[in-house]
Amino acid sequence: MSKKLTTREEDYSKWYNELVVKADLAENSGVRGCMVIKPYGYAIWEKMQAELDRMFKETGHENAYFPIFIPKSYFSKEASHVDGFAKECAVVTHYRLKNDENGKVVVDETAKLEEELIVRPTSETIIWDTYRKWIESYRDLPILVNQWANVVRWEMRTRLFLRTAEFLWQEGHTAHATKQEAIDESKQMQEVYATFAEEFMAMPVIKGFKSESERFAGALETYTIEALMQDGKALQAGTSHFLGQNFAKAFDVKFTSKEGKREFVWATSWGVSTRLMGALVMTHSDDKGLILPPNLAPIQVVIIPIYKGEEQLNAISEKVEALAKVLRNNGVSVKYDKRDTYKPGWKFAEYELKGVPLRIAMGPRDLENGTLEIARRDTSVKQTIAIKDTVSFVQETLETIQKELFKKALDYRESHITEVDSFEQFKEVLETKGGFVSAHWDGTIETEEKIKGLTKATIRCIPNDVKFEDGICVFSGGKSTKRVLFAKAY
């Protein structure tokens, strides 16, 4: 397979699809809309999981596991939820196959379920059905639980990581005695997500909350983190929902307060998914391949020997293996690729495609001089340094790369938030420059829908730090109290 990619300029969407496959992140499977996450892609996801899981635990959460199947009737209990989720989903109707008279494997019609089971698209219903058994009094609250799981939503148009029928995610589901505590929890998790996105993914995000029509089905408030991709489209990277007492009421979950009263429990839910992998790819990568932030790179440094004959390879390997050991002891993940089945040029292109932050090459002249050549993936800058200086150089450079990737993405994002005061300007900015458009809006769902119909742009969020000011809606001319952020989005 050629390592050459379609360029972003030629066809951004094609560039993305090719990159995900060629860099060994994921590929389509034989099952419509379901992807295979390949080892290299999964290694990045594991690093994401590890950091998020640590952050969840540091904020007092525990993991648990709930069934993948949800009885159909559970969905009907929360009216807006069933409309939002349960309709486009995989439905299990039978529990047995058999051989027919020709020996063909067919569904056994006698093994039909009394009630159909839905493969979970999200777990609020099954979890709140469980919480009813767990919650008796205020002593049982709060419940701070997270689940790492697979979920299924029957998407018609799928794209690797961004929109797949099955995806991996985490879903936090918490239960609280008071409204304020639940609101604080949902805001806290938005902060956790933002910190993760910025410090690990090097991806700047805008923290905000959703307009009513963009809220999670069943939520009173949806907090979101919104990122901007290199093609000027926004990507919702994580959401945290204040669910009020909706699910407690639907599943009859009450607790006895300290004062002895029976009250409904307050709820939140929050999640991020393998969609973050798509966001990571589109935030930093270039026409040569992936660019990974060091904090999430499965391989931070790859070392490639340049040699003729076994004797030279052995001499180089001795040096490299000693160096690799020291680097590993200093917390750097290193791969030494001395396979003789591939040439150095092939390897250079391979690790470029895979976004390894630093590449070290060592040849016979380096051996004589006690040096090595080190190249940055993000800037392509090469330097020859003394072997003895490698550890500190690598550590510092990895930190620099992490910071500079964030800075570069932030500069791009900052230069792509445009204030507009007319609908003409609104459309023009969307069509030419892209990015976020900051505009006054009259607060109605009608206007929101009309704008979406005409431009494909949606309200990504009302920023947490929104300034309230009198204004005029760019579309309707009606009264507005604040600017909100519109964008075309993934």
Add this chain to the structure above:
Amino acid sequence: MSKKLTTREEDYSKWYNELVVKADLAENSGVRGCMVIKPYGYAIWEKMQAELDRMFKETGHENAYFPIFIPKSYFSKEASHVDGFAKECAVVTHYRLKNDENGKVVVDETAKLEEELIVRPTSETIIWDTYRKWIESYRDLPILVNQWANVVRWEMRTRLFLRTAEFLWQEGHTAHATKQEAIDESKQMQEVYATFAEEFMAMPVIKGFKSESERFAGALETYTIEALMQDGKALQAGTSHFLGQNFAKAFDVKFTSKEGKREFVWATSWGVSTRLMGALVMTHSDDKGLILPPNLAPIQVVIIPIYKGEEQLNAISEKVEALAKVLRNNGVSVKYDKRDTYKPGWKFAEYELKGVPLRIAMGPRDLENGTLEIARRDTSVKQTIAIKDTVSFVQETLETIQKELFKKALDYRESHITEVDSFEQFKEVLETKGGFVSAHWDGTIETEEKIKGLTKATIRCIPNDVKFEDGICVFSGGKSTKRVLFAKAY
């Protein structure tokens, strides 16, 4: 809920079910046969996962993720596999729900899948369909991949952890250029499982291989680790399969060898599941509750203050928090439970039920004397020691407990392997003493089935280190070359 359990002697099976629920490990859900793994149970599973994952990676494996759905036709490609697995399974037939004329949520009959999808009972078929795309030449081999996932098998009689419709597991799937390499891999993974069971679960296992009729559907050889529960029944704790070229042939997976020939690829698969949680519970626990080996205990030491009034609590807390910090810095996981909503007696019973290896109590007299009381969960032995000696005492005692739990289980197992030379004796041992029965067997499936029909005992394994010797089958009187291990099993 009362913390008192049915005793093992009264009703072993009831004791187990009660313990799993009361110790907050798992409970039944609203979905038939599917369990909820509660936070405390999941924390133990996470510790198991972490150690296994480390061991897999140390032996060169990487993680990946494959779709949860498998097209029905994939199963038909490997004949014995479909009989073994695909029949009792959840079948997805539709992908949409709708509201009927009465507003009721029903399956949308127009959204019927052309080909039904099976919720994976195991992933050989979807994975080998993928490997065909990954493997071109010897350079692409070996593939050493593992997946952490949920699977579904439509069991009719389910029990928490031991047999559930959905369970969590890992499944390794490897591809090799030679038969020997695949055999070595499957044996290596049996060793990894045995090491994990013995060093972390403190559960002795017999390493062996299965008779033909007990093999995995599609395997040429199934290596197993077999444990013995306190009621004298065996439990298959992990299996590793040498699959020959069966799946490569079914999915047409060939590679070009170094010599330029096209050859079918050799395969293994291996797995352990949340069933290990059941094994862990039944190996060590007693009538007061769980007993957890320190290497897998989410809380290794719980500290409970005994106090009157806030002033005393504060004085105790000051000491305890300093101590807890030092213990944590030394790698000990500590919980300080100073909740005022529960009394010390309630807490003692709670942590006994949950199997926390060491309990420290500190009261006002301890404060005066600079001492604390420390109690072992497994032996109930209490000791008063100086606070300053706590760290080394705790570390040593945790190691001692880990060793002694293993020793105790090993002694029990060793005294429950009985050699018998007649079928009368065979039946008597099974009925009275239980455990493994070591007996000569004529090697035929017929005899195996008849014995199973009469006694419910199956051949658990032929031990790896079996001695070949001439003998007479206990059942048929036919010729035998070796003793094999029979037992009733979970």
